[in-house]
Amino acid sequence: MRLLHTSDWHIGRTFHGHDLLEEQWRVLSEVAELVRSEGVDVVVVAGDLYDRSVPSGEAVQLCVDVLERIRKAGARLVVTPGNHDSPQRVGAFAEFAAAGGLHLHTRTSRLHEPTVLTDEHGPVAFYGLPYLEPDPARQVLRGTPAPGATEEDIARGHEAVLREAMNRVRGELATRPGTRSVVLAHAFVSGAESSDSERDITVGGVDRVPAHVFEGVDYVALGHLHGPQRVSERVRYSGSPLAYSFSEARQRKSVWLVDLDEQGLGAVRRHELPVPRELATLEGELDNLLQDRQYEPFVDCYVSAVVTDESRPLDGMRRLRRRFPYAVHMEWRPAEGRARAPLRYSEAVRGRDERRIVRDFVTNCRGTEPSESECALLDRALDEVGASEVRR
Template identity: 70%
Template sequence: MRVLHTSDWHVGRTFHGRDLLEDQEAVLSGLADLVTGERVDVVVIAGDLYDRAVPSGEAVETCVRVLSRIREAGARIVITPGNHDSAARVGAFAEFAAAGGLHLRTRIARLHEPVLLDDEHGPVAFYGIPYLEPDPAKHVLQSSAAEVPGATERLESRGHTAVLTEAMNRIRADLATRTARSVVLAHAFVTGGDPSESERSIAVGGVEQVPGSVFDGVDYVALGHLHGPQVLAEHLRYSGSPLAYSFSEAAQRKSVWLVDLDADGLAGVEPRPLPVPRALATVEGRLGDLLTAPEHAELEDCYLSATLTDEVRPLEAMRRLQERFPHAVHLEWKPAGGRATAPLRYAEVVRGRDDQALTRGFVADCRGDEPNESERALLDEALRAVDVAEVRR
């Protein structure tokens, strides 16, 4: 059996205010071509199908179109929700969807019940562990703990490790009753993984990581949550997100894993790169240089994060930057040589200064340069208008 491991689609996400639905649909629809070209039997999505618990109508429509194309290409689909998803919404109509080859594994109480899919070697058991928020998940698991030997004692511990350990114990117990190869989908932060800036923290009590040994005893674990593709062990991998969702991911090569299972279990795993609708880039320098330097021409079609080093904060910097770089989305001002960083108490700053000095000082502090003559006149006129308003009140 050939499995395509994906995760963290985050359909409906924006990038510094830019809508990404068109880019997301372009990349994710390409998975259908991979299904056809690589003869993929099953596509798994290990959490964060959507970016919000209540996705927009447009995000849902996009997701339906993508999943339909994958299904039409011949692959069955297994999905489990992540920390961005609403498990109840993702799992709606699960029984009906399964009849059409879309398997939604969203219920904690049933995480030990696999989707059984057959190939020429027999069944493969796909177990979906939805994202387990420790306290709510523990409550659900404790409701049946008496039926599972040792569960009550294991669930006395706190945090992600306790609930994931119990989830995997139940999966291994079910697997022991079957003659089947196994794939587990899980949305978690496993120790050794390398995070980026675009994941939402799942820390509880300061501890969000779980050891990889929790997932021992199965043929392959398709992990979701971290957005960079990475290998923690041969059978334990993150596919990462299909698009970059922060500038910390600019150097990542987005991909999915092509997983082969033979009669004995895991036979091999290979990456398959994904297209990049628009590259990410960062640049630093004086605004005037950025707007004229020919070596920056290759950045004009990128999502751009710019750091300006002008000694004085440039006026309308983003508007001017976007005249050359229309996809500039993030801007910082860090003047060359730095600025005074000695802490000042508010009372010390304002002591002995009148309103005129304070307003002029505020402009100078924000912009890095004293206001010019016309700006001083404008500030003085504003102060006079305030004084008149106070008299009339």
């Protein structure tokens, strides 16, 4: 049986205000084509189908279209929700969807109930662990104790609820001798590297868990971290199909192609995905960024610019976008030694009249003092404000 392991689609996400639906459609359509060309039997999606718990109608439609395209390419799907998803929304009509080859594992109380699919070597059990927030998951698991367990068996914390979940998986798997197994989970496993675009899940006690929690199964398809990585031979992150922060610019987005043979895990291959739009971080004085031909290859990239002008450029982002229409971020960072130390407000205004305060504010923002004509404009504006206050 050949699996394709993917996760963290985050459909509906924006990139510094830019809509990504078109890019998401392009790269996820490639996943469907890969299913067809590689003869993939099952696609597993380990959480975060959507970027929001209440996705837009456009995001839902794109997700439906992608899942349908994958199904028509010949693969069945096994999906679990992540920390961005709403389990109730993702799991709606799960029983009906399963009849069409889409298996949605969204209920904590039923995480030990697998989807069982077969190939020429026999059955493969797929266990989907939805994102387990510690306290709510603990309450659900305590309310549905495993055979022989008591309420005191489940400790607090993310590792504890994941350990309990895996104990239930291994217990159920033990009733199926000779059955190969795959677990989908959405978690931060020790030894893996994060990036800037993952939502922090350490709040409320959700923290890293050791990889050995997942022992006893043939393959563990992880989601949550956006960089593709191998925790162990059997435990891997596929990463997100698109870069969602500039910290991911050097990551080669990919999926894992996993072959299960008669004994269990066979071969694992990494397949890189296309990049709809590259990311680039540029640094230099603004005029140089706008004129130097060395920056021509980055015109169609999402650009984050660090401008090093001695004075803060006026209309910097607008000017930047004349050459780089997909510029999404600009930071003013004067060359070393030129930056002024920040002033406390009380120090900045002490012993100064309104005109001096306004001029110093302009100086602090731009790095240079206003010209005589600019001072005249500032004084005129203050006079008009003062006259307006008198009329009131």
